[in-house]
Every structure is written in structure tokens, then in C-alpha cells.
Amino acid sequence: MRTARRFLGAAGAACGATGATLATGLAEGLACADRTAGAATAAVMLAEAARAAWYAGDGDLARDVAHRLNTLTATPSPLARTLTCLTDLLRGEPAAGVPRIRALIQSARRSPPADPRLALVVASVGLATPDHRASYDLAVALVTTCRTRGLVGSLPGALLVRARAQTFLGHHRQAESTAVEGLHLARDSGQRHTAGHLTCLLAWLAAVSGDPSRRTAPQGHPHDDAVGAALLNWAxxxxxxxxxxxxxxxxxxxxxxxxxxxxxxxxxxxxxxxxxxxxxxxxxxxxxxxxxxxxxxxxxxxxxxxxxxxxxxxxxxxxxxxxxxxxxxxxxxxxxxxxxxxxxxxPSPARTGSPVPRDLLTAQERQVTRLASRGVSNRDIAAQLFLSPRTVGNHLYNAFRKLGITSRRDLGVLLGHDTP
Known part of the structure; x- marks a missing residue:
């Protein structure tokens, strides 16, 4: 039991590690839990593992953990069934049990789990459904519990959930204050994964506010590539x-x-x-x-x-x-x-004729849109660029989608030209 409890503490800390460290460390701890821990202790460990896998974006690990939790007792607990639904959401699979998740959240609001690790899992689940008000209420109660009981290891995760819920609810300034506190605690306690999520949240809040003096993600952070790819895909x-x-x-x-x-x-x-x-x-x-x-x-x-x-x-x-x-x-x-x-x-680019960012359109799309903005027909553009009219039409279609416009007139205004 002592060994299992040691891994229980490690499981909580692993939520701040990277995905690879998470998968390796938790796998060893979970094997120990199955052999030596009581059902209640093992359930806490597995719930922690499921939350960590969720934040790491590891759908396969989340599914495996949920399966272990379901087989821990003869009758799966409400928490076990809920985490199964959560992993289905993460993997993009149909989740008929979303009402079950809601029921667990409402039950937790009436009677919060005694174990703060389980409370953190339930509060995190609320963000995925997304019941932001319930997540906020649960996170506020959990932060108070962590402060009262001196649970420094659980506090950064609780502050992350509270900051995210505040952001979704439109309380951006309070979310920033919460995230800054959580980031300091996560860094001091070596919870790099949680610190990464808090840093990205602060970067998003800074971008929305337009204030360059506010926090942004540090260069070289492992989340930078993922965020950059998401922004490019969005355009x-x-x-x-x-x-x-x-x-x-x-x-x-x-x-x-x-x-x-x-x-x-x-x-x-x-x-x-x-x-x-x-x-x-x-x-x-x-x-x-x-x-x-x-x-x-x-x-x-x-x-x-x-x-x-x-x-x-x-x-x-x-x-x-x-x-x-x-x-x-x-x-x-x-x-x-x-x-x-x-x-x-x-001012907006459509009113000032500002240049379109170079990384938004391909080189050929830029050529086609420049000619189209001057009123050149698709057939004439095709002749000038040695393309087929169909290819020209495809380039314009893609450019319109990327630029968020619907007509050649919009294109002319955006690029600073008048079209007939």
C-alpha cells in the first residue's frame, strides 16, 4: 500500500510533465496500483492518469486508463463511466453518455468529492462538455480547499481550470490574474505541462487584449509549434x-x-x-x-x-x-x-488597402488575385499566367476563403484597387 501511495503522489505530479514522461511514469504506477492498492486508491490514481492523458491529447492512453478504471470493480462507478465518455470525446467518437457526464458534474456541485484529485478531474470534465459555470464553481471550491489544506501540488491544476472557466465566461482580467498565480506555482513545483497550458492561456489573453506589455508564450516553448500550426490551419x-x-x-x-x-x-x-x-x-x-x-x-x-x-x-x-x-x-x-x-x-485592411500577409496566400494565388482585383477576366488571367481557366477559378476560390471575402469587388477593395 505504501508503494501504491507513493505512485499516487507521482501520478499527481505527472500531470505537469510532458506527454512522453506522462505515459511512461503512469504506466509503471498503474501496474503497481492494480497489484497493491485498494480500489479507492487505485481509482484516484487512474482518474489522475485519465486527466493527465486528456491534457496531453493522448487519446489511446486515455482509453486504456478508462478501461482499467471500468474493470477495477465488478460494477463500474459513475466516475469510471464518465471518464469513458470523456475519452470518447477526445478520440472524436460518438459519446452517448454525455448526459452521464452532466449528472456527475451536478452531483459534484451538490456534494464535492472529498479527495481533491477527484474534484479536479470532475472540474476539468466540465470544460469538455462544456459546462463552464459548473467548472468554475467546482474550481473555486477546490482552490479554497487546496489553500486551506496546503495542497500545493494540486493548486496549479485547480487554478488552470478556474482560469479557463473565467476565460470562457468572459472574465478575462480575472482569468489573467488566476493564470499568473497558477503559472508561478506550476513552475516552482516542476509541473511543466500545466505551466505550458497556463502560458498559452496567458498568450491568448494578451493577443485578445492587444496589449504588448502583457504576457506572451516564451520562445522555444514546446507548445509554440502546435499553436502556430493551429493558426495557419485556421486561415x-x-x-x-x-x-x-x-x-x-x-x-x-x-x-x-x-x-x-x-x-x-x-x-x-x-x-x-x-x-x-x-x-x-x-x-x-x-x-x-x-x-x-x-x-x-x-x-x-x-x-x-x-x-x-x-x-x-x-x-x-x-x-x-x-x-x-x-x-x-x-x-x-x-x-x-x-x-x-x-x-x-x-482601421481595417479593407479600408486602407493594406497588403495581404505573404504567408496567407500561395505565390500563384497572389498573382491571380492581383490581376483579378484589376478587373482581368479568368480567361485573360489564364492566358497571361499560362494556366487553364479552371485552375484560375480554383485559385480565386481558395483565395476568397482565406481572405474571408465573397466577391471580386471585395478583393479589389482589400488590395487597394477599384473593380468594375
């Missing part, structure tokens, strides 16, 4: 569509309004140029209705911004002004100054 249509399919499946599984709103917003943005206006508007309107059921200021303002800008491009200026004003006010309340300026239209 390119094919990876964006692939990512959306997975997101949409998750949104349907959660059955919550905010994921539904984001899914509708994505559908509106991913419609190809030339799609009927009614289709695009229908998705935007559905997104606004869903936001009204579960207001989250940042995401609601993002929807109002993109919808308002689309309405402005389609000459429905009065409706556009109302949405853009609402978006600006929400962004200003959040302290998201760059977004507020975009909503106010001061």
Missing part, C-alpha cells in the same frame, strides 16, 4: 473544414447552446463563394439565437462581428450597424481592444 480552408467536422460532432454531442452557435457560425463562414445569401444568413441567425440561450460575451461578439461585416458587404447597412455596435460594446467591456477596433471599422 486555410481545407484544414479548417476538416477541423470543423470534428468540432461539429462534438457540438452535437454536448447539446449545449454555445457549441451550437459556433457550429452555425462556422457553417456560414465555410460556405463557398457564390452560395445563396439566404443560406449564409440562415446560419448566422441560428448562431445568434443559440447565443441568446447561453450568453458568452466573447464568442457572441465574434459572431456579431462577422455577421455584421457580411451584412455591410451585402449593402444591408442598417442591420450591419446594429450588430457591429453590439459587438464593439462587448469587446470593449472585455478589454479586447483590437477586436473592438475591427467592429468599429477603424
Amino acid at each position: 486555410r480552408p481545407d484544414p479548417a473544414a476538416t477541423a470543423f467536422h470534428r468540432f461539429d460532432a462534438w457540438a452535437v454531442q454536448t447539446g449545449r447552446p454555445t457549441p451550437e452557435a459556433l457550429a452555425h457560425r462556422c457553417r456560414a463562414l465555410l460556405l463557398p463563394p457564390g452560395s445563396p445569401d439566404d443560406d449564409r444568413q440562415g446560419h448566422f441567425e441560428a448562431a445568434l439565437r443559440a447565443h441568446g440561450l447561453d450568453p458568452q460575451a466573447y464568442e457572441q461578439a465574434r459572431t456579431e462581428l462577422v455577421y455584421g461585416r457580411w451584412l455591410r458587404r451585402t449593402r444591408r447597412k442598417r442591420a450591419a450597424r446594429e450588430l457591429l455596435r453590439a459587438a464593439r460594446e462587448r469587446f470593449e467591456h472585455l478589454g479586447a481592444r483590437p477586436w473592438a477596433r475591427r467592429a468599429a471599422g477603424e
Whole structure:
């Protein structure tokens, strides 16, 4: 039992390690737990392992851990069944048990788990469903418990969940303060993985605020490549569509309004140029209705911004002004100054003729869009560049998607040219 408890402590610390260290260290500890620990102790270890695998993005390890937890006793516990559902979400598989996750969260709100490690797992699960208010309440209670009982090892993880919940709920300044405290504690206790998540959260908050004096991710951090790849994929249509399919499946599984709103917003943005206006508007309107059921200021303002800008491009200026004003006010309340300026239209690339970033379009797409912005037809562009008209059309289609525009007129304004 003493050996098992030693591995129990190691399992908690492993949540701050990298994915490889996590998988190796936990595998040894879990084998020990199965042999020598009581069911309750082993359940805590396995729950810690599942949470660590979730944060490491290791779906296979998460599945294996959940399977062990399910077979620990003759009748799987509610926690075991919940973690199975959680690993299904991580692996992108249908999760019919999402209601089971919600039931566990609500039970924990009424009667928080006595073991802080289990409380941290449940609070983290709330972010994945995503019940941000429940996660916030559970994390606040857990932070208080950790401070009262001197549980320094569990405190960084609890602060991470609280900071994330605060961010989702639109409390950006409080989230920054929470994340800074958690980052100091995670670094001091050697929890590198937790420190990495907190650093990335602070970088995101700094980017949204537009304040260069605030924290950003340090150079050379192992998360940098992943974040950079995500940003590049977001600007390119094919990876964006692939990512959306997975997101949409998750949104349907959660059955919550905010994921539904984001899914509708994505559908509106991913419609190809030339799609009927009614289709695009229908998705935007559905997104606004869903936001009204579960207001989250940042995401609601993002929807109002993109919808308002689309309405402005389609000459429905009065409706556009109302949405853009609402978006600006929400962004200003959040302290998201760059977004507020975009909503106010001061200044934006479409109004100043600023150059399109070079890494956004391929070299040939830049050639095609430059000629198209001057009113050159597809056939003439093809002749000048020794391409087929179909290839020219494909390049324009890809460029429109990347630039978030729907017509040659928009392209002309964006690049500083007038088109007929």
C-alpha cells in the first residue's frame, strides 16, 4: 500500500510533465496500483492518469486508463463511466453518455468529492462538455480547499481550470490574474505541462487584449509549434473544414447552446463563394439565437462581428450597424481592444488597402488575385499566367476563403484597387 501511495503522489505530479514522461511514469504506477492498492486508491490514481492523458491529447492512453478504471470493480462507478465518455470525446467518437457526464458534474456541485484529485478531474470534465459555470464553481471550491489544506501540488491544476472557466465566461482580467498565480506555482513545483497550458492561456489573453506589455508564450516553448500550426490551419480552408467536422460532432454531442452557435457560425463562414445569401444568413441567425440561450460575451461578439461585416458587404447597412455596435460594446467591456477596433471599422485592411500577409496566400494565388482585383477576366488571367481557366477559378476560390471575402469587388477593395 505504501508503494501504491507513493505512485499516487507521482501520478499527481505527472500531470505537469510532458506527454512522453506522462505515459511512461503512469504506466509503471498503474501496474503497481492494480497489484497493491485498494480500489479507492487505485481509482484516484487512474482518474489522475485519465486527466493527465486528456491534457496531453493522448487519446489511446486515455482509453486504456478508462478501461482499467471500468474493470477495477465488478460494477463500474459513475466516475469510471464518465471518464469513458470523456475519452470518447477526445478520440472524436460518438459519446452517448454525455448526459452521464452532466449528472456527475451536478452531483459534484451538490456534494464535492472529498479527495481533491477527484474534484479536479470532475472540474476539468466540465470544460469538455462544456459546462463552464459548473467548472468554475467546482474550481473555486477546490482552490479554497487546496489553500486551506496546503495542497500545493494540486493548486496549479485547480487554478488552470478556474482560469479557463473565467476565460470562457468572459472574465478575462480575472482569468489573467488566476493564470499568473497558477503559472508561478506550476513552475516552482516542476509541473511543466500545466505551466505550458497556463502560458498559452496567458498568450491568448494578451493577443485578445492587444496589449504588448502583457504576457506572451516564451520562445522555444514546446507548445509554440502546435499553436502556430493551429493558426495557419485556421486561415486555410481545407484544414479548417476538416477541423470543423470534428468540432461539429462534438457540438452535437454536448447539446449545449454555445457549441451550437459556433457550429452555425462556422457553417456560414465555410460556405463557398457564390452560395445563396439566404443560406449564409440562415446560419448566422441560428448562431445568434443559440447565443441568446447561453450568453458568452466573447464568442457572441465574434459572431456579431462577422455577421455584421457580411451584412455591410451585402449593402444591408442598417442591420450591419446594429450588430457591429453590439459587438464593439462587448469587446470593449472585455478589454479586447483590437477586436473592438475591427467592429468599429477603424482601421481595417479593407479600408486602407493594406497588403495581404505573404504567408496567407500561395505565390500563384497572389498573382491571380492581383490581376483579378484589376478587373482581368479568368480567361485573360489564364492566358497571361499560362494556366487553364479552371485552375484560375480554383485559385480565386481558395483565395476568397482565406481572405474571408465573397466577391471580386471585395478583393479589389482589400488590395487597394477599384473593380468594375
